[in-house]
Amino acid sequence: MATDIKAPTFPESVAEGTVATWHKKVGDSVERDELIVEIETDKVVLEVVAPEAGTLSEIKIEEGDTCESEQVLGVLGAASEGGKSEEKTASEDKSGGEKPAAKPATSGKSFEVKAPSFPESVQEGTVASWTRKVGEAVKRDEVLAEIETDKVVLEVVAPADGALSEIKVEEGEVVESEALLAVFSEGAGGDSDASVASADDQDEASAADGGEEDAKVDGKILAPAARKLAAENDLDVSELEGSGKGGRILKEDVQKAIKDGSAKKSAKPAAASAPKAAAAPAVEGDRPEQRVPMSRLRQTIAKRLVQAQQTAAMLTTYNEVDMSAVMALRSEYKDTFLKAHDVKLGFMGFFVKAATEALKRFPDVNASIDGTDIVYHGYQDIGVAVSTPRGLVVPVLRDTDGMKLADVEKAIGDFGKRGREGKLGIDDMQGGTFTITNGGIFGSLMSTPILNPPQTAILGMHKIQERPMAVNGKVEIRPMMYLAVSYDHRMIDGKDAVQFLVAIKSLLEDPARLLLDI
Template sequence: MSTEIKAPVFPESVAEGTVATWHKQPGEACERDELIVDIETDKVVLEVVAPDDGVIESIAKNEGDTVESGEVVGTFKPGAAGEASAKSSGDEGDSKGDDQASESAPEESGPKAPTDGEPILSPAARKLADENEVDPAAVHGTGKGGRVTKEDVQKHIDQKGSAPAVSGPSKPAADAPVAPVQPGERPEKRVPMTRLRASIAKRLVSAQQDAAMLTTFNEVNMKPVMELRKQYKDSFQDRHGVKLGFMSFFAKAATEALKRFPAVNASIDGSDMVYHGYQDVGVAVSTDRGLVVPVLRDVDGMGLADIEKGIIDYGQRAQQGKLGIEEMTGGTFTITNGGIFGSLISTPILNPPQTAILGMHKIQERPMAVNGQVEILPMMYLALSYDHRMIDGKEAVQFLVAIKEMVEDPARILLDV
């Protein structure tokens, strides 16, 4: 009996979504909890997985179609044998009578022993191996009874240095070499804006129209932090299992400064000013789908290692589109680092309803006057964009100076001076 494949129930802040990618097509076999379709909203990409072992029967919503919360996007037939599973069984003649047999004796009850020395592959693993021309006998199986899983095949591909397989149907157009542009040609390519990028564009324009945005600048000598990092980076990594970066220093310095200047940690709600007694710092992350800002909660109670681990985890999951909506809402302050792309200076745009955002930039060696002498120091420009309706210029400048002083003398963070 067929079951409906439904879009996830969206949060109240999300009205609708778009079918981004079908990873399985009608007739393809699926394993329980295997990803079958991505639904993209204006904030995150939600994954829909197979409810059981079976086959995709039909697709009701194609890629690019708009879907509402809980709407049916396709149908799924549990226990049915698809093309991939029939191929892996090696017995196409009996494939029509396998439906009832698979229901009474599913594959999880114990893998069948190979009859000719060929390893047992799951349907997903078989499909991935076929797409990448991988010899199943060369793959080491880590599943039950030596069964080769999709992850085993992908690991084998990565170790060989092969190009990663594209999930779902093959896309030869994307893999084909781009034809050289001939003299006189003026090629164009029109691509629909993703829902996430459209939402980002709307919020950025709104921020500039609705806020009295102003930016103040300063510069910070990174030499003390760089020397501290060089001295302790090995022992820090050995103890915490993560590298010591610069972002954690700025997050801690910003948190201490936010406690001293509450207006910078506030937000505007209509005609009300909301002062937050906690510091939830958002960290801007660039992805292929657009810019997202996951939030580190209660940074005041986090150590440098906790901050670094949180940033790495968010960065990895952001690239995979696996961040939850709750992880990208509710921040009180944002830090963005354009320096990783080489930006020397910029004016970051506010992330509403927050009233301030800190911009970090490239570390550049420059000649600086120190005690009447010229020294070459690693300097970074800092930019603080703020909402002048909420924050006065004096507070904004003093806030940025406080961050500068704490980064140039990290002991201030520990001593709260």
């Protein structure tokens, strides 16, 4: 029985997409939920998986063609068809001698490798690294290059089995959307296994010669992307295990080590382990210096922070909250919460829910300024500042009024994980009506958060510290946290800002108010 393979339902803001990659050919067998095709929209890449096990019997929309929401992309036949196909192939191999598929195609067909289509909010990007050299064999969909924009790192993959024949944009150069990066030749790498082995030998030789591609560090060979990520996280390379040919350490190996916690910090100064491509020659001597180009993300952060201070009438009001009730609630139910929802109960969920309720009571704080207009938002989309190896990013929780505590904690945990792995998408960080930042996790006792334009307010959380407090005429030691709300005085009056912060304080000191909506 044939089953249609359809494109996902696109959101309202996305009209159409482009079929970027088919991961299966006609006649290939697939398992249920196995990735079949990727669709690239103007915001994200969507994955289409097999609705059931079977055989890809027909492709209706080829790579590079445009498709609409829920359009039929291909047809999936019954699994038995795959068996016939395999039987037929085996029969042909038996009669024809050597298997035709033993060698990759050497059609000589050339492809233009282009930068991805950047969304409207991203003007340009920088080629961060080439993971392959000219002539080095690669498999289809293997990462060829990484492009760093002011928000995310985008990966450029191989369009087929083959090799790069020419690199037109070197590492560190700036490119625009869909700019030509390189020329790729299909089947140019020759025999797959031999090519990879040969490439590894070349990598080792190149590393020994001090080349700028794969490098040998502490006796181990690192791919450029892996070397860069290890340097950014100041990791001891000698403790990393490689899964590539000949023990070559790939970017995925470094990410896995960071996730598992098995990666140890390097004893060397961070400057000494920084990637060569990212830094100018160091000045040696008693007072060493090293000049490193500012990343595109860091440049954007700097520009937006200065913009906020120059364009907004920014003012900050402070208060303090007694965290006793929240901590007691968390202590009592943390084990039950973990078993029920498979996520730890943290403090951020309480702050997000308290801020959501306060935003509903004070709509001016949830508004934004657009030129001479005020935009009042009838929903609460709260951005949560997340620290990543590349810098601070602010992914957004959507419609927090409808989220439960467990939903908030799971979403924030997912943001943190994807942020560390460099997998946050541009759509994750667009929009937002209010922002929460938590400097307390780094030990900050009090600070003045800076607005995230065009939002008109931001809440700063800080370290919980025990302090003597007057409670009912007696001195008691209580876990206290300073809270800060920075706001745009052009939009928000001081009275509203103070009352907004008092509302958050009241909700946190008596969490039952969150349930009773009082």
